[in-house]
Amino acid sequence: MASTYHDQFLAPTTPSGDRIATLSDADSVLPIEAHQMVRALERAFGPVFNVIDCASGQVLRPAANALPVDVFKRLAICEQIVQRGRPEVLDDISPLLLMGVPLPATASGCQLLAIATFVTQAVGSASEIVAAAHELEVDAEQTLRWAQTQTVWPAHAVQEVSAAIAEKTALQQTAVQLKRQLADISSHLLMTFEEITLLHRLTEHLSIAKSVTDLCSLSVNWLSDVIPAKSVAIWFESMGDLHEPHTLEHGAAGRALLIAQGDCPLQQREFGQFMERLGPRVPTEPVVLNRGATSSPTWFYPEVREIISVPIRDGNRLFGWLLALNHTGVGDVTNSEAEFGTVEACLMASVATILGIHCGNIALYHEQSEFFSSVVRALTSAIDAKDPYTCGHSDRVARLSVALARQLGCDTNDLNTIYLSGLLHDIGKIGIDDTVLRKPGALTPEEFEHIKTHPDLGCRILDGVKQLDKVLPVVRHHHEAWNGKGYPVGLKEEECPFLARIVAVADSIDAMSSDRPYRKGMSDEKLDGILRDGAGQQWDPKIVDAVFQVRDELRRIGQLDRKPLSLDVDNWQAELATLETAP
Ligand SMILES: [Fe+2]
Ligand SMILES: [Fe+2]
Incomplete structure (x- = not known):
């Protein structure tokens, strides 16, 4: 019966006659490529191939219908066949043929060979099979019974079919491998494309x-x-x-x-x-x-x-x-x-x-801004130190100028420029004689001429500082008058830069409203009257109009703590917004 037959011939024997241990789950032992090749051989020849590890002779995948040939004696030739990489005959003892087909190695490097015995011609007499079995060192009676159930395969057919299957399977596996590689490359390319796209969007x-x-x-x-x-x-x-x-x-x-x-x-x-x-x-x-x-x-x-x-x-x-x-x-x-x-x-x-x-760039930018801010503050401190009676004047003029400029519709860049200009407008006073600058009484004509040099002096001090290019015209012309009777040039009306005209008004408001050693600061009523009288004479009338549109805000700025604003345009805008909402 088939079942008995199967039991008898399930596994080859060792020289001592012991059965070799076989692994029950062949699919988990063999690599998928080896398994596929064995399946192709079985489809052509039937279940006659044992798969062995050429190093140990261990059967990794037993065949259902194989002759139990002793593979231990043939391990050397098995290894050679695997190394040559093509199907070869291990033994040819007519009418029995022992065939070996190399399989892909396991992940751990085990060299695998599929081995099967074939009957190569019709069995004419029992003595032929018995003689061949004897030479192959397998049990003669078992071999005889086995041979009577086998399909006869001519030797050249066994070799050619084995070679064709090996080649076809190898080609199929190469195709599968290439397909997998292509999928990997496509996936990698897609990821790379997404990465480049993402990085490009970020850099933009x-x-x-x-x-x-x-x-x-x-x-x-x-x-x-x-x-x-x-x-x-x-x-x-x-x-x-x-x-x-x-x-x-x-x-x-x-x-x-x-x-x-x-x-x-x-x-x-x-x-x-x-x-x-x-x-x-x-x-x-x-x-x-x-x-x-x-x-x-x-x-x-x-x-x-x-x-x-x-x-x-x-x-x-x-x-x-x-x-x-x-x-x-x-x-x-x-x-x-x-x-x-x-x-x-x-x-x-x-x-x-x-x-x-x-x-890193943002941090560096902030550090540089902070450094620039510190330098400007150092300069304004120097002005304050020179004339302690006008302490805080520069900062207040800067804030008043910004409030007026905003009311007059200046953009962010101009607001930034006018704030710096307000801080630095009197920087030239650093070069004015202390006795003149601090003189409590009226100035002589010579002393006044000396004072009038401070706008040009200020320009010379700041000249060459790239970030202050736009500030220079404001510093130079903040004492010009609308009617052309100001100094240092005597520019008239709109000949004078707009921002300088704004600072001129802010400067006057702070000067008139601040206490001096020789007089108290003016009341709001008196100051407002002077501004109205001076509109179109001393000051640009549009700017004086703006003063009265934001009068309350200007008053608050004049009264507030002298804490300086930062120099970052967005920052001081936010701070000024806070001032506006302060009680
Ligand atoms: Fe001045
Ligand atoms: Fe001033």
Whole structure:
């Protein structure tokens, strides 16, 4: 019966007659390519091929209908056949033929050979089979029974069919491999394309005018489209020099900031401790953790199962971290099996590099602005020190000028220019003799001529400072008069720069309203009268009109604490807005 037959011939024997251990789940042992080739051989010849490991002789895949030939004696020739890589005859003892077909090796490097015995011609007499079995060292009676059930395959047919199957299978496998490689390349190209597109979009938004928070928000939104994460987030432990004064509330500079897209498993307040516990690797290199690490009992945030953490830094200066949290799963791979890998980490690192450079530039820009601001303040302090009776005059003139300029419709650039101009308008007084500058009584004509040199002196002091180019005309002409009787040039009406005409009015308002050693500051009523009388004579009438349109604001500026505004245009705009709403 077939079952008995199968049991008898399931596995080859060792020289001692013991059966060789076989592995029950052949498909899990053989590589898929080897398995496919054996299946092709079986379709052609029937289940007659044992698959052996040429190094040990161990049967990795037993055949249902194979003659139990002793393979141990033939291991050397088996190895040679595998090395030559084509089907060959191991033994030809007519009418029995032992055939070997090399198979693809296992992942661990096991050399595999499919072996089968064939009957190559019709069995004429039992003695032929018995003689051949004897020579092959297999049991003669078993061989005889086995041979009577076998299809006769001529020797040349066995070799040709085996060779054809081996070649066809190899070609099919090459095709499959190429297809897989093509799919990999396509996938890689798609990812690269998405990466380049994302980086291109990011670089288009790189400018000093672009706030860090805006660029980071764009980054997490775009990354959410290409990274299979439930949340993409950026965490800044402290905004430091990256804050945007006009978009963040007061005091935000030192605060942490979380910008997150999607279902973020951590609250803002948890991030500081979370990043700290991720360890010292975080500030230097990207960290990728999947369930292998986060399923550990020592993992401290069970709601975070997969994570990519990439530092946002410029050189050694660390600003924050870009994070992908929890895999969404892709296609058939559920999120409980999917893992973050190198591709996602590389994309995140590229984005983090651009963000780091932008943060570095913003910080540098703020530092330079701060330095510039300090220099301007040092200069205004020098003016105040020179004439302590007019202490705070420059700052008040700057604020009054801005209020008037805004009322007159000046744009942001002009507001910035006029603020600096107000601060620096009297810088030339540094070169005026102290005794003249501080003289409590009336000046002699010579002394007044000396004082009149301060606009030109101021221009010479500031000349060559690129950031102050637009300030120079205002400094030089802030003592011109609408009727042309001012100094140093005597420019008339609109010959005088508009911003200089504004500063002239602001300068006069502060001078008249401030106390002097030799007189008290004027009352509002008296000052208003002088302004009205001087409109069209001393001052541009349009600007005097503007004074009365914002009279209350000007009065508040004159009375407020002398705390200086910053020099950042957006910042002082915001500060002035605060002043406007102050009680
Ligand atoms: Fe002046
Ligand atoms: Fe002045």
